[in-house]
Amino acid sequence: MTKVFFIINCFSKGGGAEALLASILHGLNPNKYELGVMEIIHDTIKQEAIPAYVKVYPYYTLADAPDRKIRMYSVYHEWNKVIEKYIPQDYDIYISFNYLKPSFLLPEGKKNIAWIHGDIYNLLDDNMLEEKQLQDIAFEKVNKIVVISDNTEKSVLDLYPRHKNKIVKLYNCINxxxxxxxxxxxxxxxxxxxxxxxxxxxxxxxxxxxxxxxxxxxxxxxxxxxxxxxxxxxxxxxxxxxxxxxxxxxxxxxxxxxxxxxxxxxxxxxxxxxxxxxxxxxxxxxxxxxxxxxxxxxxxxxxxxxxxxxxxxxxxxxxxxxxxxxxxxxxxxxxxxxxxxxxxxxxxxxxxxxxxxxxxxxx
Incomplete structure (x- = not known):
């Protein structure tokens, strides 16, 4: 049985990516895959319903935590320490369910997939230079980059052409x-x-x-x-x-x-x-x-x-x-x-x- 671990920015805010991940967890064959999921930021708006056989790991921080900014700094600048403490190391495949923070927490030396849910042109903004550089480093750790549309694919190619051969296109779907x-x-x-x-x-x-x-x-x-x-x-x-x-x-x-x-x-x-x-x-x-x-x-x-x-x-x-x-x-x-x-x-x-x-x- 293949062990698959999903990392998502937030799984409790009622957004589209959360709903999609819940549908995927329901759809994947539980006889083939042992599934785990962790959210970085925990909110209280909507907790997605997922199958009982999916193991849910403790979140990294609360949305309104007083020390949230400090903890987010660690995700950006000390991600190896965060990975060592919060990311289980016994899974076969790790999937970050968006770019930036979830992809930063993909462990090195593992089979990794980065799943991008929209274009990433915001990384071209003047105030996003550091994030753009960190994303390039994170992409170095991945085997595949999943994009959900032609425009998402184009944005990844425009910003990170050297990762072209890692791109796989999977249009989103609903259950x-x-x-x-x-x-x-x-x-x-x-x-x-x-x-x-x-x-x-x-x-x-x-x-x-x-x-x-x-x-x-x-x-x-x-x-x-x-x-x-x-x-x-x-x-x-x-x-x-x-x-x-x-x-x-x-x-x-x-x-x-x-x-x-x-x-x-x-x-x-x-x-x-x-x-x-x-x-x-x-x-x-x-x-x-x-x-x-x-x-x-x-x-x-x-x-x-x-x-x-x-x-x-x-x-x-x-x-x-x-x-x-x-x-x-x-x-x-x-x-x-x-x-x-x-x-x-x-x-x-x-x-x-x-x-x-x-x-x-x-x-």
């Missing part, structure tokens, strides 16, 4: 069966008929401000349209203020973070995703799996994910977004088409797990 099951759970939240869902953190990258700008135009054409934000973040007050300024606050709702958003998402007529940057948006695939079309900016793997007209539309400007949203409000997607959307996502996940197992078996 469609699990999502469908969770979507059938009871929810007290009921959406209006012409509802638009925004699912994600209310931050600069997810761009909730642009969503309100688009909705302002939608409601001019569809007076009964409603916009629902699922998520939390620093831009909530700004979006609330804009809704009041545009006099549409009665049609905009903030549902906060939801442990299980799927019973809500599946009620929507359309999902709006206007991120400035994405690796491979799990939210897009989740909505499609539930038969909800997605109007998305042209980021990450959106062109690949939105594989049919019923699945949604990739847009380049606000006018296209408004037209697409109004179009989806005027039609119903057939049950047969929704079943096709689900079965496509389900098949992709099965193939995805097989590809991961092949990577582990052949490294």
């Amino acid at each position: 469609a069966r699990k999502i469908l099951k969770e979507s059938n759970c009871k929810s007290d939240i009921r959406l209006d008929d012409n509802s638009i869902i925004f699912l994600g953190r209310l931050d600069e990258n997810k761009n909730p401000v642009r969503a309100i700008e688009i909705f302002k135009e939608v409601i001019q054409r569809k007076a009964d349209a409603k916009l629902y934000y699922i998520g939390y973040g620093v831009l909530k007050e700004k979006v609330e203020l804009l809704a009041k300024t545009y006099k549409i606050e009665d049609s905009v709702f903030f549902l906060g973070y939801q442990q299980n958003p799927y019973p809500i998402v599946k009620q929507a007529k359309v999902m709006l995703m206007v991120s400035k940057s994405e690796g491979y948006s799990l939210a897009v695939s989740e909505a499609i799996c539930l038969g909800v079309p997605v109007v998305s900016t042209r980021v990450g793997a959106a062109d690949r994910q939105i594989f049919c007209d019923e699945c949604g539309k990739v847009i380049d400007n606000n006018e296209e977004a408004v037209d697409a949203i109004c179009g989806y409000m005027e039609r119903e997607i057939s049950i047969d088409k929704k079943k096709h959307m689900y079965s496509t996502e389900k098949k992709e996940f099965e193939e995805y797990i097989l590809a991961i197992e092949h990577l582990i078996d052949t490294i």
